[in-house]
Amino acid sequence: xxTIPSRLARVSQSSGSLLDARxxxxxxxxxxxxxxxxxxxxxxxxxxxxLLRDLHEGSAVGQTxxxxxxxxxxxxxxxxxxxxQ
Numbered sequence: 001x002x003t004i005p006s007r008l009a010r011v012s013q014s015s016g017s018l019l020d021a022r023x024x025x026x027x028x029x030x031x032x033x034x035x036x037x038x039x040x041x042x043x044x045x046x047x048x049x050x051l052l053r054d055l056h057e058g059s060a061v062g063q064t065x066x067x068x069x070x071x072x073x074x075x076x077x078x079x080x081x082x083x084x085q
Contacts, residue, residue, distance in 0.1 A: 008032070008035060010028065
């Protein structure tokens with residue numbers, strides 16, 4: 001998911017006092033930090049879900065650890081789910 005800059009735009013304002021300016025700056029920073037954090041958190045699971053897929057989907061149902069070991073199955077094996085393959 002991309003960030004649309006115009007959605008984050010705010011109208012510029014002048015403050016009458018230092019306390020009001022400080023309060024506004026802190027609020028703007030908090031809003032920006034939250035939006036950046038959420039944007040960052042959305043990327044990894046989204047990309048990992050699209051690009052990577054388990055090699056043995058559904059083949060290990062009912063198998064014990066030793067059965068998987070003897071078959072040479074690696075639980076962490078993944079491949080790129082790309083249409084070029």
